Amino acid sequence: MKLEKILDIGQKIALRKGLSPQDFKFxxxxxxxxxxxxxVRNEAIDENSYDSDxxxxxxxxxxxxxxxxxxANLSENGAQKxxxxxxxxxxAAHNLPLTKFEFEKVRPSSxxxxxxxxxxxxxxxxxKEVFDQLLAASNFLKVSPQIQSRxxxxxxxxxxxxxxxxxxxxxxxxxxxxxxDFNVVACEGTETQTRSDKGGLARCAQIGAEAFxxxxxxxxxxxxxxxxxxxxxxxxxxxxxxxLILAPDQMILQIxxxxxxxxxxxxxxxxxxxxxxxxxxxxxDFGKLQYGSSMMNVTFDPTPIHELASYGFDDYGNxxxxxxxIKDGQLLRGLGSLESQQRLGIPGVANARSASWNxxxxxxxxxxxxxxxxxxxxxxxxxxxxxxxxxxxxxxxIDDYRDKFQFGCEMGLWIxxxxxxxxxxNPNYRGQTLSFWRNLKAVGDRNQVEFLGSPxxxxxxxxxxxxxxxxxxxxxxxxxxIFGGGR
Amino acid sequence: xxxxxxxxNRICDLLFSRLTSDLRLNINxxxxxxxxxxxxxxxxxxxxxxxxxxxxxxxxxxxRRINFSFNLQSDLAADSIMALRExxxxxxxxxxxxxxxFLVQWTNNGTSESIYKGQLLPADNLISQCQSAFENxxxxxxxxxxxxxxANRNSLGQSHWFSTENFFLDYSLYNGASASKGIYAGKDWxxxxxxxxVLGRKRDLxxxxxxxxxxKPGRYKAYLAPAAVAEIxxxxxWGGFSxxxxxxxxxxxxxxxxxxxxxxxxxxxxxxxxxxxxxxxNEQGEVSSEQIPLIExxxxxxxxxxxxxxxxxxxxxxxxxxxxxPRSLELLPGTLKSEDILKKLDQGLYLNNLHYIxxxxxxxxxxxxxxxxxxxxVENGEIVGPIExxxxxxxxxxxLGSGLDELTESQEFDTATGTxxxxxxxxxxxxxxxxxDFSLTL
Numbered sequence: 001m002k003l004e005k006i007l008d009i010g011q012k013i014a015l016r017k018g019l020s021p022q023d024f025k026f027x028x029x030x031x032x033x034x035x036x037x038x039x040v041r042n043e044a045i046d047e048n049s050y051d052s053d054x055x056x057x058x059x060x061x062x063x064x065x066x067x068x069x070x071x072a073n074l075s076e077n078g079a080q081k082x083x084x085x086x087x088x089x090x091x092a093a094h095n096l097p098l099t100k101f102e103f104e105k106v107r108p109s110s111x112x113x114x115x116x117x118x119x120x121x122x123x124x125x126x127x128k129e130v131f132d133q134l135l136a137a138s139n140f141l142k143v144s145p146q147i148q149s150r151x152x153x154x155x156x157x158x159x160x161x162x163x164x165x166x167x168x169x170x171x172x173x174x175x176x177x178x179x180x181d182f183n184v185v186a187c188e189g190t191e192t193q194t195r196s197d198k199g200g201l202a203r204c205a206q207i208g209a210e211a212f213x214x215x216x217x218x219x220x221x222x223x224x225x226x227x228x229x230x231x232x233x234x235x236x237x238x239x240x241x242x243x244l245i246l247a248p249d250q251m252i253l254q255i256x257x258x259x260x261x262x263x264x265x266x267x268x269x270x271x272x273x274x275x276x277x278x279x280x281x282x283x284x285d286f287g288k289l290q291y292g293s294s295m296m297n298v299t300f301d302p303t304p305i306h307e308l309a310s311y312g313f314d315d316y317g318n319x320x321x322x323x324x325x326i327k328d329g330q331l332l333r334g335l336g337s338l339e340s341q342q343r344l345g346i347p348g349v350a351n352a353r354s355a356s357w358n359x360x361x362x363x364x365x366x367x368x369x370x371x372x373x374x375x376x377x378x379x380x381x382x383x384x385x386x387x388x389x390x391x392x393x394x395x396x397x398i399d400d401y402r403d404k405f406q407f408g409c410e411m412g413l414w415i416x417x418x419x420x421x422x423x424x425x426n427p428n429y430r431g432q433t434l435s436f437w438r439n440l441k442a443v444g445d446r447n448q449v450e451f452l453g454s455p456x457x458x459x460x461x462x463x464x465x466x467x468x469x470x471x472x473x474x475x476x477x478x479x480x481x482i483f484g485g486g487r
Numbered sequence: 488x489x490x491x492x493x494x495x496n497r498i499c500d501l502l503f504s505r506l507t508s509d510l511r512l513n514i515n516x517x518x519x520x521x522x523x524x525x526x527x528x529x530x531x532x533x534x535x536x537x538x539x540x541x542x543x544x545x546x547x548x549x550x551r552r553i554n555f556s557f558n559l560q561s562d563l564a565a566d567s568i569m570a571l572r573e574x575x576x577x578x579x580x581x582x583x584x585x586x587x588x589f590l591v592q593w594t595n596n597g598t599s600e601s602i603y604k605g606q607l608l609p610a611d612n613l614i615s616q617c618q619s620a621f622e623n624x625x626x627x628x629x630x631x632x633x634x635x636x637x638a639n640r641n642s643l644g645q646s647h648w649f650s651t652e653n654f655f656l657d658y659s660l661y662n663g664a665s666a667s668k669g670i671y672a673g674k675d676w677x678x679x680x681x682x683x684x685v686l687g688r689k690r691d692l693x694x695x696x697x698x699x700x701x702x703k704p705g706r707y708k709a710y711l712a713p714a715a716v717a718e719i720x721x722x723x724x725w726g727g728f729s730x731x732x733x734x735x736x737x738x739x740x741x742x743x744x745x746x747x748x749x750x751x752x753x754x755x756x757x758x759x760x761x762x763x764x765x766x767x768x769n770e771q772g773e774v775s776s777e778q779i780p781l782i783e784x785x786x787x788x789x790x791x792x793x794x795x796x797x798x799x800x801x802x803x804x805x806x807x808x809x810x811x812x813p814r815s816l817e818l819l820p821g822t823l824k825s826e827d828i829l830k831k832l833d834q835g836l837y838l839n840n841l842h843y844i845x846x847x848x849x850x851x852x853x854x855x856x857x858x859x860x861x862x863x864x865v866e867n868g869e870i871v872g873p874i875e876x877x878x879x880x881x882x883x884x885x886x887l888g889s890g891l892d893e894l895t896e897s898q899e900f901d902t903a904t905g906t907x908x909x910x911x912x913x914x915x916x917x918x919x920x921x922x923x924d925f926s927l928t929l
Contacts, residue, residue, distance in 0.1 A: 045585045049554035052573060055539070068535040072558035075565065089522075089534040092611035096618055098530040127583040135585065149735040185736040190747060192736040192850045271527050273627040273666070274659040277842075358537045397845040397878075399857040404878050404929050406855045408847060426848055430878065430929055461629035461657070462523045462535070462906035485848030 001074050003028060003164040006056070009079045010166060013087070019062075025103045026083070027165035029057040029315070030074070031357040038127065039153040040134040043142070046151070048127070055357030058082040061107075062090035064100030070358035099343055106338040107316050109168035114312030116176040117305040118208025122156045125209035130154055133212050140221030141184050144229050148192075149185040152221075153201075154178065154212075155455070169317045177308065177467070178211035179204040179455050182221050186228035193425060195228035195410050197221075198249040199392040202452040204467070205306045227411055227423070234423040237412050237484035243387030243441075244429060244480040245380050248450035250409050251472035253393040255368055256454070258433040259291075259298055260468070262402035263325055264459075265336025265344055266363040276459045277400025280433065281331070286346050289331040292437030297371035298326040300335060300349045307367045308453035308469035315361035318350035325349075325368070329437075336363050355464035362460050367453075367469035373443025380442050380476040382418040388482060389413040389420070389474075390427045406430040426485030436477065444473025488602075488634075488650060491518070491540070494563050495638055498542070498570050503642045505574060511593055513545040515770055516638035518559075519910050522610060524630040526658070529621040531614060539909060540636075542570065543770075546577050550586045553577050589799040595643040596772045603763070605652035605674035607632045616678045617656070620685050628658030632676075635910055639772040647774075649766040651912070656681065657904045659860065660688050665873060667691035668714070668840055668860045672902040691839075691861045697872035700864040702927060704877075708835030709925035710828055710865075711886075713917045717901035718841040720816065720915055722854055723883055728756075728781055729811030730790035734800045739852045739883060743787040748852070748884040750785040751891040757781055758791070759817040764903075765913035766814075769793070773806035781813070785888070813915075820918040821894025830868040831893065831921055837863040837870065841879070852883040855928070878929040886922055895919040 006028040014024050032054045039047040055072045056079060067090035069082040134152040141150035161173040180203050183196035197203055197220055205211065214220075246254060262279040266272055281289070302310050302320035311320055316338055325333050334340070336348030340363055352361035381389070395408030412427035413420045453469035499514050506512055518540035525533040540559040545552055555577040559566045608616065613630060632654030639647045655672035669688040671681050711719070726732035727739040742748030758779035760767045768774050773794060780788040791807035808814055823831060836858075844856030858877050863870045881890075895918040905911035 040585075044589065045587045047554070048552065048580075048584050049556070050573075050577065050580070051555070052557040053541075054558060065531075066533070068533065070535065070537045070539070072539055072541075073560040073562065075560060075562055077562075078560060085536045089536060089610055092609075092614055093524070093531040093534050096531050096614055098527050098532045127580050131583075131585050149737075187736045190745060192741070194737075269527070270627055270661075271525070271532055273527070273661065274629065274657060274668075278664075358535075358539055360533050360535045362533075395845045395847065395849075395855075397843045397855050397857070399876050399878070400842055400859055401876070404857065404876065406847070406878060406880070406929070408845075428847055432929075458907065461525050462521075462537075462631065465907060485853065486851055 001076065001079065003030060003162055005076070006079050007164055007166065009076060010083055013080065013083050023063050025061040025166045027059045027107060027163060027169060029161065029163045029357060031055055031057070031159070031161055033157060033159040033356065036156045038130050038134060039151060040131065040138045041151045042149065043135060043138045045131070053356065056082060057354070057357040058086045060086035060090050061103045062087060063094050065090050065094040065097045066101065067093060068360040101339060101342065104167060106342060107165055107167065107169065108318055109165065110313050110317040110319055111170050112312055113172050115174040116206040118176045118210070120209040122158050122176055122209050125212055130212060133214060133217070137182050137217055137221050140218050141182060141225045143222055143225035146186045146188050146229055146232065147184050147225055148187040151183050153181040163317070165317070171313045171317060173311055176206060176208050177204065178207050182224055184225050184228045186232055188232045191232050193228050193231035194394065195224045195231065196392060197224055198452055199394070199410065201455055202249055202252060204308045204453045204455055205451065206308060206310060207306055230423050231411060231425045234425040236486065237388070237424040237427040237482060239483040241479050241481050243384045243476065243478055244482060245389040245474055245476050247389065247391040247474055248448065248472045249392045249452060250390050251370060251475055252452045252470035253396055253407060255298070255370055255470050255472060256365065256468065257396055257398045258402060258405055258436065260335065260365040260368045262433065263335045264363045265334040265340035265346060265348055268334065269340060269343055272459065275461050277402070280401040280403045283344050283346055285331055286334060287332060290329050291326050291331045291434065292329045293440040294329045295373055295440050295443045296326055296329045296437055297324065299324050299369050299371060300351070301367045301369050304367060304451060307451050307471065308467050309366040310469070311366065314350040314352040315354050316352040318352065320350040320366070323349050335365060337361070353466055355466055359462060359464045362464065364459065364466045365457065365468045369470060370472040370475070372446040372449050372473045375442040375444055377444060377448060377474050380444065380474060381415055381420060384415045384418060387415045388424065388427065389415060390429070403433050405433065427482065428484065429480050429482045431480060436480070439478045439480065440475060441478045442476035444475065448473035491636065492648065494566065497563060498566055499640045501567055502570055502574055506642055509548045511547050511642050513593060513641040513771055514639070515543045516636060517541045517543065517909055518636040519633060521631060521633040521910055524610065524614065526617065527627045529624055529626040534610065546581055547590060548581065550590060551581050551584045552587055552590055553581045553584055589795055591794045591798055593641050593643060593771060595645045596774050598646045599768065599774065600648045601766070603651040603674060605654070606676060607652060607654055608676050620678065620681050624689065625661040626658050627661065628656060630654065630656045631906060631910065635912060637766050639768055641772055645772045647766065647768040647772050655902050655904055660692050662692050662695060665692065665695035666860050667695065670902055670904065694863065694870055695861060695873045700872050700874050702864070702874055702877055704928050706924040706926050708832060709922050710832045710837050711920045711922060712839045713899035713919050714901065715838045715841045716818070716917045716920055717915055718844055718856065719854065719886065720917065722844040724812045724816065728791045728813055730792040730800065730802055731796040731811055733790055737849065739846065739849050741850055742852060742884060748888065750782060750884065750888045752784045753821055753891060753894055754785050754887050755783050755819040757817055758813050758815055759916065760815050762815050762916060764815055769806055769808045775806045779805050814913050817916040818918060820896050820898050823893040823895045823921060825895060825897055828895065828919065829865060832865050833868055834866050836874065836925065837865050847880050853880065854883060855880040877927045879926060880928045881926045886920065890922045890924050892921040892923055
């Protein structure tokens with residue numbers, strides 16, 4: 001069904017129920033998402049799945065209050081029922097609203113189209129081509145009999161997102177996404193170590209089938225396997241406070257958990273208190289709080305063409321632009337949509353995003369990036385008398401105010417007197433958000449920046465997963481508490 | 488419901504009629520009609536109604552398989568066209584797939600039907616009852632309610648149906664930064680029961696008004712209430728009881744099978760479908776025993792084993808779900824009476840809730856997470872005041888093994904409140920734990 005038809009249905013319902021344009025407005029969104037998941041484990045097929053997910057989201061505004069209805073029924077009857085359900089919810093709730101909104105102030109009448117930049121459409125690659133790549137990868141991972149489990153995984157996603165409103169908005173998105181993961185489990189006696197290609201599912205991007213032209217697949221997979229074998233013999237990560245370099249594939253987790261989530265304005269407003277949590281950041285902190293050292297520059301950037309969460313408009317129709325959240329270490333701006341900005345009176349970004357047609361938009365991260373500095377990796381390592389370099393996120397835990405965290409990585413390198421000495425296993429570190437970022441002493445240069453992300457950021461009631469992108473160079477932190485595994 | 492069942496059966500029959508003799512088809516229905524009302528400051532932040540019915544199918548021949556899934560529109564003609572189109576795409580791709588050495592050939596596992604009806608309120612009535620129950624309180628949370636359906640058929644004649652109508656109100660009460668947590672859940676809404684529960688949580692809030700106790704990292708005697716134990720099991724069940732995860736070197740309870748670690752003889756854990764909270768059939772329609780002993784008196788009895796793992800690793804299937812996670816887990820109770828908890832704790836931590844648990848070292852079963860909500864410092868068997876949130880880092884083998892002092896004689900049900908992609912079913916039945924030397928680190 002065309003969105004213009006849905007516009008017509010909404011307007012007819014308004015007429016039939018005698019609702020004036022001052023009391024009743026709406027928007028509608030049709031989502032069509034096709035996902036292929038293919039994976040191979042130990043050179044045998046593990047998963048071969050195709051999902052077609054389509055549905056309609058109706059958002060009704062009635063006397064200042066929004067309500068939502070999601071249905072997979074894309075017929076006229078389905079749309080009509082969704083309108084009536086959303087309207088009845090808005091009528092039920094408008095006597096007890098948390099906040100009333102003016103429709104035009106929080107739902108701009110934007111027009112436009114965003115499309116992922118690709119070279120080859122995803123539907124041009126066959127299952128056989130993908131499985132051939134994955135089987136090859138599985139073989140490359142098999143560097144030793146000690147590699148007990150080796151997995152090669154790919155997820156390709158094609159999403160079309162079309163939106164219209166009664167007040168003139170008409171915008172659409174056409175995303176093409178590829179997510180790959182190659183990982184091994186190495187075992188010897190009672191020792192077990194895992195290693196992957198940039199951490200679980202972190203290698204994800206807006207890209208076409210050209211993502212499967214993996215010229216370096218052989219080297220990457222062999223390296224993953226060899227590093228896992230080396231970790232079996234490596235000493236445990238030492239315990240103590242040391243200088244610590246985090247590689248980009250751990251920095252993305254550090255940025256996500258200790259910058260992204262605490263800056264979400266809906267958390268600061270308390271919407272998330274019962275589930276994901278609140279935030280240590282106070283509304284009065286914006287424009288004042290020294291979040292980290294002067295080397296810290298963090299942006300909300302929906303513009304890099306291949307980064308996972310680039311887009312043209314958020315679900316409210318707010319045009320998405322690059323904004324500094326933190327500049328020279330000072331907190332400037334929150335991750336809040338037009339609704340949250342109105343509620344708090346704090347500058348935000350275009351980040352009202354829903355997981356799909358069956359969820360209402362909430363404040364989400366998009367691409368949250370740490371801007372590059374000037375240090376080379378050699379300079380950072382050379383400056384360390386005693387310390388470590390950690391790669392690839394494995395575990396994450398942080399409190400509901402986003403302060404006390406503990407993160408685990410797959411692999412560490414031990415550094416003494418400015419030289420890498422050897423690998424260390426089970427590297428973990430813990431700290432508190434502000435003191436950690438204030439200990440940022442060096443930021444890697446542009447050449448080190450890696451664009452990674454996660455397809456699975458969870459938040460919201462009802463729960464929603466969203467895709468987020470993060471980019472970062474290597475970063476050096478002083479005086480960090482690190483430790484290993486075991487009891 | 489009757490129309491839904493009829494349409495499901497007709498679409499299944501239509502697809503089965505297209506199978507050639509070498510093909511088999513397994514079809515699962517996941518469906519819900521759900522009302523979500525999100526509250527903040529005891530007022531409505533967002534309301535969403537969702538109607539979502541999805542068919543997830545597996546098509547296989549003698550040596551290959553493919554999964555395909557699509558949404559139903561609740562319109563038989565449109566759904567039939569969609570089903571045939573998706574079937575054709577799957578069939579074409581099946582032949583392009585590599586051979587599957589661990590393919591499980593299905594059987595007919597019979598027929599079953601379980602239907603549980605509830606008494607739920609419409610949105611307007613529900614909002615006014617919540618307004619009344621939380622009057623003058625700062626509440627944040629989510630109401631979620633409506634019908635949930637699960638069904639399975641295969642082309643060999645198997646047919647299972649499970650429907651339930653239930654709700655939960657998952658909420659927190661706040662006094663500034665202090666909060667107490669409640670979950671009111673069931674099949675029949677009762678406003679008096681909600682008000683009684685809210686009064687109890689309000690009493691917790693009063694205790695939270697006392698001055699906060701700042702603790703240093705170290706080892707403390709601790710009482711973990713059932714909700715805190717549920718958080719630990721949420722992480723532990725993430726591969727912990729899985730045969731496949733064990734064989735791949737990724738089970739947090741790995742040490743149980745390699746004789747490197749034991750749990751306390753007081754610990755007995757089982758799948759218990761007698762609770763009636765989730766379907767006893769899995770995605771292939773295989774029907775589990777009503778009870779599956781997993782750990783008995785601290786010793787591993789069996790892993791949860793899906794038929795595919797059984798084939799790959801030469802094990803016996805106990806018809807676990809594909810995830811090999813428990814669907815209806817029960818930790819059997821002990822002997823500690825509720826009224827004796829504080830006295831036995833004497834001095835230490837009373838932890839009502841834990842938060843955001845993940846592995847510090849999965850292979851040794853070491854977990855880290857945070858205290859959250861109503862957690863107290865106890866001295867001389869009496870609550871002194873709330874603690875500042877602390878990070879813990881402790882192994883499951885200590886919490887459920889060498890450090891375990893006692894389990895409570897009463898258990899509490901932890902309702903599955905997950906709503907990622909669709910509403911979850913099931914839950915866990917757990918007692919509280921009294922643990923010695925529980926490690927706080929930050």
